[in-house]
Amino acid sequence: MKKILNENLTLFYTHNYPKFIKNKSTKKYNITLGIGGNIGNTKQLFDKLFLCLLKDSRFDLLMTSPLLLNPPFGYLKQNFFLNGIIQLKSNLCPNDLLKVMQRYEKKFGRKRSFQDAPRTLDIDIIFFDNKKINTEKLIIPHKDWANRESVIIPLNYMNKLKK
Structure with a gap:
């Protein structure tokens, strides 16, 4: 199913997006990931x-x-x-999470050529609990997340679904 928001924005509802998976977890950290891609069959990759x-x-x-x-x-x-949001919990620290997500990107064919280049899969750590991190390798919350429709719109729809 799809919902056209305007001539440039369309929401897609698939088997796994949106989806509630688990209400409770014993893992320590609440994490919000942003996913994106525009090369190949992105829905299948997601x-x-x-x-x-x-x-x-x-x-x-x-x-x-x-x-x-x-x-x-x-x-x-x-x-x-195509962009979406995944919320999960983990006991990994932020730097270990970053390494794991970069391995997933590589597994799914991500090549890093230049800033904002086309890609098969991009995984961004948008939030990591309530932590603020600003290092050379990692910035949390993700830089400029609040000004990106690709984050705000899926996040808002997910928040509506929670209620």
């Missing part, structure tokens, strides 16, 4: 990522957002992006 995270004992998946088709920013000569 489903594969969902299944990998579901099977990964380091994580308890809590819920996912609908997927948002939206225009690129920065480098504009590329396809629209």
